Amino acid sequence: MKIVSLLLLVGITTAECKKSGSDSPIVSPPVVVTPGDDYKDPVAYGTPFSKVPNTTDAVIYEVNLRSFSAQANLKGLQGRLDNLKSLGINVIWLMPIYPVGQLKSAGGLGSPYAVKDYNAVNPEFGTLDDLRLVVEEAHKRDMSVILDWVANHTSWDNAWIANKSWYKQDANGNIIIPPGTNWADVAALNYDNADLRKAMIRAMKFWVLTANVDGYRFDAADFVPTDFWKQALDTLKKFDTRKLILLGEGSKKEQLTAGFQLNYAFDYYNALKSIFADTQAPSALFTTNTNENNMLINGTYKLRYITNHDVTSSDGSAISIYKGKQGALAAFVLVATMDGVPLLYNGQEVGCPNKIDFFNRDAIDWTTNPEMLEEYKKIIAFRKSSAALKIGALTVFNHPDVMAYEKKSGTDDVVVLVNARNTTVNYSLPTALQNTVWENGLTGDVVNLTTSVTLQAYGYLMLKK
Known part of the structure; x- marks a missing residue:
């Protein structure tokens, strides 16, 4: 077994990449050092946070560091923690903070979901000490911090690529992009490989211990085998002095059985969008709500949202989708009060009109629509004060x-x-x-x-x- 934190990578340039017949870039393999398997968990940093909210009490806020502050980094986030606290947020989800691969087929600064190193902080965003300070300061304000975790694929210049069997391959033995996607900047991981599983779980444990984070939002959960999720989540739950938030970007019931507390309400979002576009009747939202709730097991919930980083990239800003500021607020009232756990994406609370491109630094103007911000605060405060809104019978x-x-x-x-x-x-x-x-x-x-x-x-x- 190769110790992933000790692999040494020799970088490539985008000029060294080309497409093969399998739509896979052909890259010079990284040079690696392969020590023996003497892995030990890193020494725990800090004290486990004792005020991680129960799932039903969570109000989650997604931070895109490239847009969230003028500095576009972790220090900029630290400077705005009081704003999140006053909004009523108690869980901060950070989009991927890891170094990004050099093949930036999507343009700009590259996708944060093309992870080059699972055990490092992207210098674009700062350092490990910067991340630790954000977590410490968030905890002082009774807010948890979870990281975005990309288990389905890596960048093409991730050191793991030297272990070819850790990746999916075509009939000719070429490593491939994730099947069914056009994500040319990433290579698909192969969960039939036990060593890959072990390395991935160790990397997940790394941040809980090294930065004292409070859990993860797991990207593209539907693409990863459920039995791996059970293996990984069972391991994370062995941290019995920690209460971790485990959110999967997936829709399968078996993911909840495997250990996620939350997964995505994709259908609810689609119904909500259609209702505000006048292509479905309002009753469709209740039908969808019932269908999604029927997929839950005891103690699990759906994440409800009117926008997120994918939505704003594909469908536009919330005030565009919901026909203006008032429509966006009305839509948020529904996701905050009907059932499930609400999510906000940065800029939503001030009616940011931009279609935020997370491949670039699209700064948010926080001075716009202060009346919307105040209304969001009231809606969130009402939800947090009401057991009926959080868990009541409908x-x-x-x-x-x-x-x-x-x-x-x-x-x-x-x-x-x-x-x-x-x-x-x-x-x-x-x-x-x-x-x-x-x-x-x-x-x-x-x-x-x-x-x-x-x-x-x-x-x-x-x-x-």
């Missing part, structure tokens, strides 16, 4: 234009009304809600319901008993 009130539902947990009782149309709607209340008295969950005002409620275009009302 009752749906079907309507052709309004997504209306009640959630109850014990004595906690909440009603949410969201106008899915870009026009004013007069919503006739169901009998159960008529002539009742509530409190506005965002303002604290008393609300006396009669027989109907007028909701402005993409308007919403969040009520509590």
Whole structure:
């Protein structure tokens, strides 16, 4: 077995790369030193964080370091931690912080998902000490930090490529890109190889111990065999003094059985986008919600979002997808209150209009739309205060234009009304809600319901008993 942290890589240039008939770049193999297998876990740095939130309490925020601050690095993130705290965030997800491969077929600075070295910090973003300081300062503010982990593939100049059997190959023995993709800047890993599995798990353990991070968001989880996820997650859970967040970018039920606490609500996002595009009825969201919940096992949840780094790259900004600032807020009310765990992507909270390209430094103007930022804070605070919103039983009130539902947990009782149309709607209340008295969950005002409620275009009302 090769000790991955000691492999020495001789870099290549993009001029040394070309496409083969298998769409795989042919590169000069890295030079490696292969010591004996005397691996030991690194010495743990810091004290395990004792306030990692329960899954139902999590509000997750995805940070793209290239866009999040003017410095575009970890020091820039550190300088904005108080902003995340005031927003109501308690879990920070960092997009990959590792060195990027030199084959940048997608252009710009290269994809952070083309990992050149699993055990190093990309100098573009800073140093290991910078990462440690971010984690320490986040912990002081009662926020967890999770790293993005890319298990499906590596860059073509990752030192692991010297171990050809660790990679998928075509009939001619050429290492290939991930099947079914056009990701020419990465090489597909082969999980039939036991040594690869061991090296990957050791690399995962490295950051938990070396930087005191609180878990991972696992990229492209559907592409990696479920039995590997069980092997890896079982190993991570042996850190019995640590509470780790384990989020998979996948949709399979067996991933939850294998140990993920969360995986993706892909269908929910697609239904939400279609409703705001007027190509599906609002009822489609409840159908999708039920179908996704039926895939869960006890203690697991779906990650719900209106945007993320992939969405903004493919579909545009949230205010573009949801027909403006008010539409984006209405959509977020749904993902924050219906079921599941909410995610925000950097810039969403100020209505960033840009289609952020994570291959480049697309800076966010944090001074835009301060009223949106304040509204996001109120929505998140209401969610965090309400057991009903986090875990309550859902009752749906079907309507052709309004997504209306009640959630109850014990004595906690909440009603949410969201106008899915870009026009004013007069919503006739169901009998159960008529002539009742509530409190506005965002303002604290008393609300006396009669027989109907007028909701402005993409308007919403969040009520509590």
